[in-house]
Amino acid sequence: MDAPSDNKPTSNHMSPKLTVRLSSDKSGQGVFAVEPIDPGEVVAVWGGRIVPEDIAAALPPQTRRYVVQVESDQYLAPLERIDPAELVNHCCQPNCGLSGQITLVALRHIEPGEEITFDYATTDSSPFLEFECACVKKPCRNKVRADDWQRSDVQAANRGHFSPYLQRRIDSQAHDSQVQEENSSKDVSPARRG
């Protein structure tokens, strides 16, 4: 897509280094780089309306597929129209990741022609947002599930790029397991002394 020709406010931002076209391998559109993109560069900022789970889950499938979960029970939904920045597809081996709840940044250098992708497990943790996946880049998880954010491979690949509400869960689980480890080591110490 060319740079905007006027200064009308939009509900989304997409880098002028990107364009929307049909994906060669998937049914539907995707976002592609037309210029080189540096690591950390902002590629998109999403907008929309914040809706609770019952409204998000009841949206028609063609709208629901563009919903981004931003809190445990809050969802960003493009209710008025689908903007180009919504069309970024999932990949299990992504080249972009979140910075905050609604900003997408490059995880590495991206060449012109590459499709812009991120791992939907870094935003979504609701069963109604699960979907079958067929990534071109392997390995693919085959299905993107609500609890994928708990997988060690997903956490390692997207470290520092989870939606804040999921990062809080990850931090809380890490803290709980550390406390458990400390407690279990306390349990065995009297036996050692005995």
Ligand SMILES: [Zn+2]
């Ligand atoms: Zn996949």
